[in-house]
Amino acid sequence: MAVTLADVAARARVSAATVSRVLSGNYPVAEATRARVLAAVDELDYVINGPASALAAATSDLVGVLVNDVADPFFGIMASAVQSELGSEKLAVVCNTGGSPERELTYLTLLLRQRAAAVVITGSAVETPEYAAASAAKVGRLAANGTRVVLLGRPASAAPEGSTFAVEFGNREGGRRLTEHLVSLGHRRIGYVAGPADRTTTRHRLEGHRAALAAHGLGGDADALGRLTVHGPYTRQSGYDGALELLDREPGLTAVVGSNDAVALGICAALREKGLDIPGDVSVAGFDDLPFSADATPALTTVRLPLQEAAARAARLALGREESPAGGRHLVPAELVARASTAAPRA
C-alpha cells in the first residue's frame, strides 16, 4: 500500500486536507478541484487507509453483530439482513457467542477496541443480576465511546437511553396466540418443551403460553404446569428428548409446543418414533417460522417473527438512519401461522 493521501494530493496539486475533504464529503470543495482529486485517486488506484482514518476520526466503519451462532437460521437470517442493510458503507463483524454471557462480554470488548460505529446484539439475555450488571456496564462504556447499541430480539435491560435502542419481539403475545389456537381446537393437556430456564425469550414465550391457559381456566396449579413443562436448549435434540420425557409423564397429552421450530421438529421425530400420528394423535407447534418449517411433513404450525424486517430496522437504527420512538423501544409483532401439524384432538 504505497499510495497515500499525500501522493494523491501531490498528483492533484492540492493539499492532503483537500483530498480528505473530497473523499469524506463533509466539507465543501469546488467542483473543479473535486474532479481533479477524483481523477488522481483513480489514476493512482488509491485506497484509503481505514485504520488511519479511524484513528484520526475516532470511529471506524465497523458494526458488530453478536449472534449465538450464524449457522443457526434464526440468527443467520438476522445477521444477513443486518449486513445487507449496511451495504458497502459499513462492514459487519459477526461474532458467535454461543449464548455465553462471557463470550458476549469478550466480543463487546473487542468491538470497543475497534471503535465500532455500532453494535447489534441479538439473542435472548441471561437473567442473572451479575450478568445484567456486567452487560449494562459494557454497554454504557460503548455508548460513552459513541457506539450505538441496538438490542435485537432482547428486551432493553434497563430503560434504553441516548444511543441505545431495542427492537423487541412479541414473544409473549406470540406464545399466547399459539396456545389459544390449540385451546380453541379443543386441546386441554398441552405439553411444552421450553428453552433454557434462565433466558428472557424462554420466559416470555412461556408466560404467553400460560396466560392463554389461565384465560381459559386451564392453568391449574404450579405443579400441574411444571409437570407439563421441560426445559432444554433451543435444539432439535432437546425437542426429541423433551417429547419423550413429557409423554412419559403425561400419556394423555394431545398437543406439544416447542420453544422454537427446531425443537418442534425434534418433537415430531420423537412422536413418530412412538408410532403417534401428527396431528391425528398429537398436535405439534413451533415458534419462529423458519424457512424449513413450511416444508416439514406435516407443515409446521408456528409463530412468525418478521426477522428480516426487524433486523433491517435494527441496522438502520445502528446507522442512525431511522428515527427511534421515545424510549428507544420498538416492538415487532408475532403472527400465528396455522398449518398442518395442529388439528382438533380425537374425540
Place this chain on the structure above:
Amino acid sequence: MAVTLADVAARARVSAATVSRVLSGNYPVAEATRARVLAAVDELDYVINGPASALAAATSDLVGVLVNDVADPFFGIMASAVQSELGSEKLAVVCNTGGSPERELTYLTLLLRQRAAAVVITGSAVETPEYAAASAAKVGRLAANGTRVVLLGRPASAAPEGSTFAVEFGNREGGRRLTEHLVSLGHRRIGYVAGPADRTTTRHRLEGHRAALAAHGLGGDADALGRLTVHGPYTRQSGYDGALELLDREPGLTAVVGSNDAVALGICAALREKGLDIPGDVSVAGFDDLPFSADATPALTTVRLPLQEAAARAARLALGREESPAGGRHLVPAELVARASTAAPRA
C-alpha cells in the same frame, strides 16, 4: 476512551514502549515489570485502541469472509466455522456478495482498506475472463499488502502462490458418485436441475454427473444431455420450476438430481404436486447434505461436503496456523449419503 497507553505507562512507571511490548507479547519484558503493567491495565480498565494499533503495525485484527448470503445454511455453516476458529484473536467481517462479482470486488476493496489480516472467499466463481482478471488483480493487491487470501470451495483461479491458498471441494467426484449410485440402482434417464451455467461449482458437479453417465455408456449425444438438463439458481424455487420443465420434456424420467439440497427439495415438491411418489415413481437426490436434508420426507439422498472442517481449515490457513501443502491447494473429499429418496426404478 480517555485511557491511553501513556496513562497505563505513567501508572506503572514505565515507558509507553514497555506497555506496548507487554500487551503485544512480542518482546521480552522482565516478569516484575510485566506484572506491574498488567496491574495498571487492570486498574485503569484500559482497552487498546485498535485503529491506532493497526495503523502503526500496518495490519488489523480483521479477517474478511465473503459469502453469497449468510442466511443460506451452506454459507452460514462455513461462516460460523470460520468465525469460531478465529476465536477472540481475530474478528470476522462477513460480507454478503449475493454471488455478484461486482459486489465481491467491492467488498475486497473495503477489506483491503481495512488492512484485513486475511480474507476467506467462499462460493463458486463466475467463469468469465473479465471477472477472472479483475479478481486476480484484486487478490494480488491484497497479497501485496500482506493479506492472506484463502479460497474456500472455489478452485484456485490461477496457481495459488505465496500467501494465497485454496481449499477445494470434491464437486466433480461427488457428482460422479451420486450419479453412479443412481445408475447402479437401474436408472437410465436421469434429469438434472443444475446451478447457474457460468459458475465453477455448477460445471464441476455436472461434469461428474456426465462422467458417470459416459462411464456406463449412457452419455448419448450433447442434444440428449441438454434435454435432460436445466439451469437455474441454487434455490428451492429453481428446483420446483426445473422439475416441472424436465417432466414436460421427458416424461420417462425415473430420477432427477438437484444441484444442491434446496433445489432437490423443490424438485420433491413439484413431483409430489404432480402426484408422483418419491422414490416409487421418481428418485431425487441433492448435494451438500445440509442439516434439513436428513429431516425431509423422504430423507434426501445427497453428497456430504464436510463444510465445517473445510471452513475451519480455511480459517487456520488464513491465520497462518496450518502448514499448506506445496501448491497451496487442499482438496476436501465429498461422500455419498444414500437415504430414502432414491431407490430402484419400477420395473
Place this chain on the structure above:
DNA sequence: TCTCCTGTAGTAAGCGCTTTCTGCCCCGGG
C-alpha cells in the same frame, strides 16, 4: 580490573489520516 555481551527499558520517529485554525481571493456594498 577492563571489556564485551546480554538482557531490559527508554527515546523518539513515524504510521496516514482528520480537522481546527488561518489566510487568500473575490465579490458586493458603502
Place this chain on the structure above:
DNA sequence: CCCGGGGCAGAAAGCGCTTACTACAGGAGA
C-alpha cells in the same frame, strides 16, 4: 475606491500506537 465577508484551500497539530535505535546495567571472560 475601499472594506467586509463568504467560499475554498493550505498548514500543521495531533489521534494512540509500534518499533527501530539507543542506553544502561550487571555478569562473564580475558
